[in-house]
Amino acid sequence: MTSQTADRFKPFGTTIFAEMSRLAAEHKAVNLSQGFPDFDGPDFVKQAAIDAINQGHNQYARSPGQPILVEQLAERFQSRTGLEVDPLSQITVTSGCTEAIATTLLGIVNPGDEVILFEPYYDSYRACIAMAQATPRFVSMRPTNGRFAFDPDELKAAFTDRTRAILVNTPHNPTGSVLTREELTQIANLCKAHDTIAVADEVYEDLVFDREHISIASLPGMSDRTVTLSSLGKSFSLTGWKVGWAVASPELSAAVRSAHQFLTYATSTPFQHAAAAALRDGGDYIADLCTQYRTARDMLATELDALGFGVIVPEGTYFILADHSAISTKLGVDNDIDLALKLTSEFGVTTIPPSVFCETKDLCSSYLRFAFCKQEATLTEAIRRLKRLND
Numbered sequence: 001m002t003s004q005t006a007d008r009f010k011p012f013g014t015t016i017f018a019e020m021s022r023l024a025a026e027h028k029a030v031n032l033s034q035g036f037p038d039f040d041g042p043d044f045v046k047q048a049a050i051d052a053i054n055q056g057h058n059q060y061a062r063s064p065g066q067p068i069l070v071e072q073l074a075e076r077f078q079s080r081t082g083l084e085v086d087p088l089s090q091i092t093v094t095s096g097c098t099e100a101i102a103t104t105l106l107g108i109v110n111p112g113d114e115v116i117l118f119e120p121y122y123d124s125y126r127a128c129i130a131m132a133q134a135t136p137r138f139v140s141m142r143p144t145n146g147r148f149a150f151d152p153d154e155l156k157a158a159f160t161d162r163t164r165a166i167l168v169n170t171p172h173n174p175t176g177s178v179l180t181r182e183e184l185t186q187i188a189n190l191c192k193a194h195d196t197i198a199v200a201d202e203v204y205e206d207l208v209f210d211r212e213h214i215s216i217a218s219l220p221g222m223s224d225r226t227v228t229l230s231s232l233g234k235s236f237s238l239t240g241w242k243v244g245w246a247v248a249s250p251e252l253s254a255a256v257r258s259a260h261q262f263l264t265y266a267t268s269t270p271f272q273h274a275a276a277a278a279l280r281d282g283g284d285y286i287a288d289l290c291t292q293y294r295t296a297r298d299m300l301a302t303e304l305d306a307l308g309f310g311v312i313v314p315e316g317t318y319f320i321l322a323d324h325s326a327i328s329t330k331l332g333v334d335n336d337i338d339l340a341l342k343l344t345s346e347f348g349v350t351t352i353p354p355s356v357f358c359e360t361k362d363l364c365s366s367y368l369r370f371a372f373c374k375q376e377a378t379l380t381e382a383i384r385r386l387k388r389l390n391d
Contacts, residue, residue: 008130008131008133009127009130011130012123012126012127012130015123016123016352016353016356017033017034017035017123017352020033020034020340020344020350020351020352021033021034021350023341023344023345023350024344024350027344027345027348027350028348029343029344029347029348029349029350030348030349030350030378030381030382030385031350032349032350032351032370032371032372032374032379032382033340033350033351033352033369033371034352034371035173035234035239035318035319035371035373036239036240036373037237037239037373037374038373038374038375038378039237039374039375040237040238041236041237041238041278041285042236042237042278042282042285044277044281045236045238045274045275045277045278045282046274048273048274048276048277048278049241049270049271049273049274051273052269052270052271052273052274053270057269057270057273058269058270059269060265060266060269061093061266061267061268061269061272062266063257063260063261063265063266064088064091064092064093064253064257064260065091065092065093065245065267065272066093066269066272066273066276067087067088068272068273068276069093069243069245069272069273069275069276069279070087070088070091070093070245071087071276072275072276072279072280073087073091073093073245073247073279074086074087074090074091076279077091077228077247080205080215081215081217081218081228082218083217083218083223085247086250089250089253090247090248090249090250090253091245091246091247091253092245092246092248092253092256092257092260093243093244093245093266093267093272094244094245094246094260094264094267095242095243095244095264095267095268096231096233096242096243096244097201097203097229097230097231097233097244098124098242098244099242099244099260099263099264100229100231100244100245100246100256101122101124101125101128101167101199101201101229102124102128102131102259102263103246103256103257103259103260103263104199104227104229104246104255104256104259105128105129105131105132105134105165105199106128106131106132106259106263107255107256107257107258107259107260108164108165108197108199108227108252108255108256109129109132109134109164109165110132110134110164111132111133111134112133112134112135112162113132113134113135113162113163113164113165114134114135114136114137114160114162114163114164115129115132115134115135115136115137115163115164115165115166115167116136116137116138116139116155116158116159116163116165116166116167116196117129117136117137117138117139117166117167118138118139118140118141118150118167118168118169118172119138119139119140119141119357119358119359119360119363119364120141120174120175120354120355120357120358120363120364121167121169121357121358122169122173122174122201122357123356123357125167134164135162136359137158137160137163138158138359138360139151139154139155139158140154140358140360140363141172141175141177142363143312146312146313147175147176147177147312147315148172148175148176148177148312148321149177149183150183152186155186155187155190156190159190159193159194159196160194161194163194163196164196164197165196165197165198165199166187166190166191166196166197166198166199167199167201168184168187168198168199168200168201168216169200169201169202170184170200170201170202170213170214170216170316171202171204171205171207171208171213171314171315171316171317172316172317173203173204173317173319174317174319174321174352174354174357174369175312175314175319175321176312176313176314176315176316176317176319176320176321177314177315177316178208178210178211178212178213178315178316179214180211180214181214181219184214184216184219185219187216188216188219188220188221188222191222191225192221192222192225195225196225197225197226197227197252198216198217198222198225198226198227199226199227199229200215200216200217200226200227200228200229201229201230202215202228202229202230203229203230203231203233203234203244204234204316204317204318205230205235206234206235206286206289206290207234207235207289207290207293207316207317207318208290208315208316209290209293209294209297209314209315209316210313210315210316211315211316213316215228216228217247223249224249224251224252225249225252226248227246227247227248227252227256228246228247228248229244229245229246229247230244230245231243231244231245232244232275232278232279234318235282235286235289236278236282236285236286237289237373238278241268241271241274241275242267242268242271243267243268243271243272243275244267293318293372293373295376296318296372296373296374296376296379297313297314297318297320297372298313299376299379300320300370300372300379300383301313301320303383303386304320304322304370304386307327307383307386307387307389307390308326308327308330308389308390309322309323309324309326309327309368310322310323310324310325310326311323318371318372318373319369319370319371319372320369320370320372321354321364321367321368321369322367322368322370323366323367324336324339324366324367324368325366327339327389328366330389331389335353335355335365336353336354336355336364336365336366336367336368337353337355337356337365339353339368340352340353340368343368343386347385347386347388347389348385349382349385349386351368351369351370352368352369352371353365353368353369354367354368354369355367
C-alpha cells in the first residue's frame with residue numbers, strides 16, 4: 001500500500017525505544033533499553049494525586065499550568081539558578097519534556113532557520129526540528145579523556161547567520177556527560193554573538209554523580225535567551241505521569257505558549273497538584289535515588305567491564321555507553337544495531353543501539369546504551385544472562 005505518512009516524518013519511522021521494548025517483551029528479555037524505572041515513585045506523591053482527584057481537581061487546568069505548581073517551580077528555579085522568575089508569565093507546564101521540546105521549537109523557530117544539536121541526540125529533537133521545517137546542524141560528541149565532549153572549533157563552525165536555536169542537553173542523554181562551566185560558557189558566548197536561543201533540556205538535572213549541574217540560563221547574558229526545560233518523571237520515577245515545564249523570559253514564554261495551547265492545551269490537573277507536592281517535599285527522595293543510581297551505575301559498569309565492554313562511566317543520567325568492539329568481534333557482528341538484536345534474541349538482554357541518534361556515520365556504532373534505572377535484582381539478572389557471552 002502507498003504510504004500515507006507525511007514526508008516530514010518518513011525518515012524517522014517508529015521510535016527506537018518503542019521498537020526495542022517490543023522486542024524485549026517478545027523475547028522475554030531483561031529490558032535495559034528504554035529509560036524508565038522498573039519500580040514506582042514515592043508513595044506520598046501518588047497519594048497527593050489521589051487526594052487531588054478526590055478533592056475535585058479533575059477539569060481542564062490553566063493552560064500554562066496550575067498556580068500551585070508554577071509557584072513551586074519558580075521557587076525551585078530561583079534556588080538552583082539564582083534567577084527570579086514570575087510564575088504566571090515565565091513558566092509553562094507541558095505534557096512531559098518531550099512536549100516542551102516540541103512546543104518550544106514550534107513556537108520560536110521559523111521555516112528555513114537552523115537549529116544546532118549535539119549528536120548523539122535524543123531522538124525527538126530531530127523530529128521536532130523537522131516539524132518546525134528548520135534545518136538541523138550537527139556537532140559531534142566524542143570520547144575525550146574518559147568522557148564524551150564536543151570540539152569547540154566544530155561548535156563554532158556550526159553557527160551561521162541563520163542559527164535560531166541550539167539544543168543543550170545536560171546531563172546528556174545518551175552519553176552521560178554533564179557539561180562543565182567552561183563548555184557551557186563556550187556555548188553561551190556563541191549564542192550571544194549570533195543572537196541564538198539556547199533550548200536547555202535538563203530533565204536529568206537531579207541525577208548527577210561526579211560533577212555539578214549548571215543551568216546555562218544562569219550564565220551572564222543568558223537568562224533572556226534561554227528556554228530551560230525539565231520534568232518530574234526522571235527525578236521522581238514517575239515517567240508515565242508526563243508532567244514537564246519550560247522556564248523562560250515572558251517573551252520566549254509567549255512563543256512557547258503559542259504552540260502549547262494548540263497541542264495539548266493543558267496538562268493533567270490532578271498530576272500537577274501532585275507534582276507540586278513532590279517538588280515541595282521530595283528532597284530526601286531525590287537524594288536517596290541518586291545514591292541508589294550511583295550504586296547501580298558502579299555495579300553495572302564494573303560487570304560490563306569484566307565482560308569485555310569498554311565502559312565510559314557516566315557523570316549523570318541513568319545510562320551507560322559501552323564500547324562493544326571486543327564482544328561484537330567475538331560474536332561476528334558488525335554494528336550496534338545487529339548486536340542489540342542479537343543480545344535480545346539470543347541472550348535475553350535488551351539495549352539501545354545509539355547510532356540511531358547520530359547523523360555522522362559510525363560515530364556511535366561501536367557502542368551500546370545500557371539503562372541502569374532498575375532494581376538491583378533486574379541488573380543482576382541481566383549480568384547473569386550476559387555472562388553467557390564468555391561461555
